[in-house]
Amino acid sequence: MADDPKQQQKQHRSTASVPQREAMMRMNYLYQAAWVLVSQNQVQLSQFYIRTMKSISQKLVIKLDPTIKRTICKSCDALQVPGITCTHRIRVRPQRHVVIKCLMCKTYKKFFTKDYDGSSTIANS
Numbered sequence: 001m002a003d004d005p006k007q008q009q010k011q012h013r014s015t016a017s018v019p020q021r022e023a024m025m026r027m028n029y030l031y032q033a034a035w036v037l038v039s040q041n042q043v044q045l046s047q048f049y050i051r052t053m054k055s056i057s058q059k060l061v062i063k064l065d066p067t068i069k070r071t072i073c074k075s076c077d078a079l080q081v082p083g084i085t086c087t088h089r090i091r092v093r094p095q096r097h098v099v100i101k102c103l104m105c106k107t108y109k110k111f112f113t114k115d116y117d118g119s120s121t122i123a124n125s
């Protein structure tokens with residue numbers, strides 16, 4: 001049904017409605033390439049790719065998704081892969097949280113998790 005002019009308009013709108021589509025596609029490619037490089041123990045090149053991705057997002061004011069941001073070290077831009085570039089530890093006091101230590105730059109990140117009653121939300125500190 002691609003001959004229907006209404007559907008052609010919808011397709012045209014859906015592709016045109018995403019601003020900076022090319023930049024987002026490039027950022028997605030860089031992020032995926034960085035994951036492949038980390039799996040091949042080329043951490044420094046993956047850091048360069050992540051740094052490039054972050055500079056694109058800063059220049060074009062594109063927000064990165066929090067789930068993506070949590071996989072990137074803030075200080076050295078290394079992907080946080082448990083056992084390769086970071087360690088994960090669960091701490092209970094004073095509040096239940098996960099401590100992620102970057103093995104490249106020794107930086108800590110803390111993510112609070114939900115309580116048993118489910119009242120608190122995940123927060124970054």
Ligand SMILES: [Zn+2]
Binds near residue numbers: 073077
């Ligand atoms: Zn780091």
